[in-house]
Amino acid sequence: MTTMISTHPTSRIDHYLRTLKQAGLRITPQRRAICQFLANTNRHPSAYQVFEELAATNPDISRATIYNTLNTLQELGAIVELSFGSDHTHYETNPEPHVNLICLRCQKITDYYGDPGIDMLTTRVLADTDFQTAAARIDLVGFCDECRLQRIQEIRDMAKAASNPHKT
Ligand SMILES: [Zn+2]
Numbered sequence: 139m140t141t142m143i144s145t146h147p148t149s150r151i152d153h154y155l156r157t158l159k160q161a162g163l164r165i166t167p168q169r170r171a172i173c174q175f176l177a178n179t180n181r182h183p184s185a186y187q188v189f190e191e192l193a194a195t196n197p198d199i200s201r202a203t204i205y206n207t208l209n210t211l212q213e214l215g216a217i218v219e220l221s222f223g224s225d226h227t228h229y230e231t232n233p234e235p236h237v238n239l240i241c242l243r244c245q246k247i248t249d250y251y252g253d254p255g256i257d258m259l260t261t262r263v264l265a266d267t268d269f270q271t272a273a274a275r276i277d278l279v280g281f282c283d284e285c286r287l288q289r290i291q292e293i294r295d296m297a298k299a300a301s302n303p304h305k306t
């Protein structure tokens with residue numbers, strides 16, 4: 139796909155900085171630090187996590203600057219919001235086609251590359267509908283390995299409790 143930008147951190151940070159300039163924002167050292175942070179993480183941070191981690195090393199960055207910068211990047215499509223209800227908004231900062239494996243229980247998000255055939259899918263979509271994909275994002279929602287085991291145990295415990303109604 140020719141419209142896809144490279145995931146090399148240098149290109150990613152350039153992409154973010156260009157986006158801010160497009161929005162008419164001045165590139166201050168604080169905004170540059172935010173872009174740098176986003177370019178170097180593949181961890182799908184929440185706005186609060188970005189604030190917490192940046193504030194630890196850059197005490198002169200205000201929370202408002204961080205939230206406004208994230209909003210601008212999000213509105214212009216440089217980063218994508220991943221929401222699970224109002225409490226958990228995280229940002230997708232990885233522009234490379236991949237699948238997000240999202241755990242419903244612990245909210246852990248893992249990037250999966252493997253061979254999901256995303257290029258094939260977007261080519262097919264273009265052929266079928268004339269919709270040109272600029273960035274691909276596929277979310278698979280479910281349970282991670284740890285939570286899956288805990289759930290099996292919980293379901294067993296529930297079944298046990300149900301078959302023993304007099305015990306709690
Ligand atoms: Zn989990």
Ligand SMILES: [Zn+2]
Nearest residue numbers: 230232238249
């Ligand atoms: Zn991701």
